[in-house]
Amino acid sequence: MSTNIKHHVPPLKEDLSNWVTYKKRVTVAVTSHGLDYFYLTGNATPLKDDEYDKLMEALDKYETKEAQLCDILFQTISTSLFLRIKDEATAYHVWKELCSIVEDKSPISVDSLHNKMMNLRTPEEGDIRETLTQLQVWYEELAGMGYKVPEDSYMTYIRQSYALAAAQITHNGEVIDTGASRHFSPILSNFKNLVRIAPSPVTAADGHSFIATARGD
Structure with missing residues (x-):
């Protein structure tokens, strides 16, 4: 099962100035791909060991969604940010750490x-x-x-x-009457x-x- 998905999330700028719109677009992209927002809240959990054999397909689905979400995030942040969050255990922890880094700054x-x-x-x-x-x-x-x-x-x-x-420019002044249908003034x-x-x-x-x-x- 492929972990690559297409999305339209603009990259997070190096100076983090578009964080507000970036954060919103990530959450929308997550939902639109069926990843569901609970993958960013930490409520999604992998299967327990004793359930592994009979529920392998479900585990595969979970891991695929985790990878898809991380792929969205990793493709849209700078290398310096990627190196700081790449080793987080789950997509939730990746997202939580990214939010913490950016919003604190x-x-x-x-x-x-x-x-x-x-x-x-x-x-x-x-x-x-x-x-x-x-x-x-x-x-x-x-x-x-x-x-x-x-x-x-x-x-x-x-x-x-x-x-x-x-x-x-040799002179600055107010235009009182331009002789046209519209007039201009620097005095609000x-x-x-x-x-x-x-x-x-x-x-x-x-x-x-x-x-x-x-x-x-």
């Missing part, structure tokens, strides 16, 4: 990811859209870890991130019903570019 991981946001910069010849996309990814990953980046801080990170790329208090949007580059008629980060009335 979550505060550090949050700080690390937050620092990456603060220090991200677009090179002079870089694409601001790639920078904005990366900021959005980190913002959502932090939210998934239970940390919401304050709105004003997020806007500051966006402005800082394109400082090098925008080094040739000028708007009603303000809603944050994914940062989007906007090019004015005169060729100047800026970043729209929210919209409102």
Whole structure:
């Protein structure tokens, strides 16, 4: 009986920043393959020695499910994590140890990811859209870890991130009336019903570019 199964669990990142979504996807994958979540809780037990002869088929099924679950975990973690948990006795103990390692480090991981946001910069010849996309990814990953980046801080990170790329800007100011159907302002208090949007580059008629980060009335 093969112990290999197909799954769609994205690998756990080296910095552990996607732990929340990874953990959920593992539990869903376990259930979808008929492994049942009790294999991760320690409630699944192998057969006793005196039952071995008459229930060999059931034992084989148990060991296969154990191997399938370990295969999901081992394929989706870094080598350093694998070396720390590979010798655990059962799939339950492998999963328990992985949860313990990662969740004990979550505060550090949050700080690390937050620092990456603060220090991200677009090179002079870089694409601001790639920078904005990366900021959005980190913002959502932090939210998934239970940390919401304050709105004003997020806007500051966006402005800082394109400082090098925008080094040739000669003037910063508020656009009061663009003569178009939509008007832009860096002052959030000028708007009603303000809603944050994914940062989007906007090019004015005169060729100047800026970043729209929210919209409102």
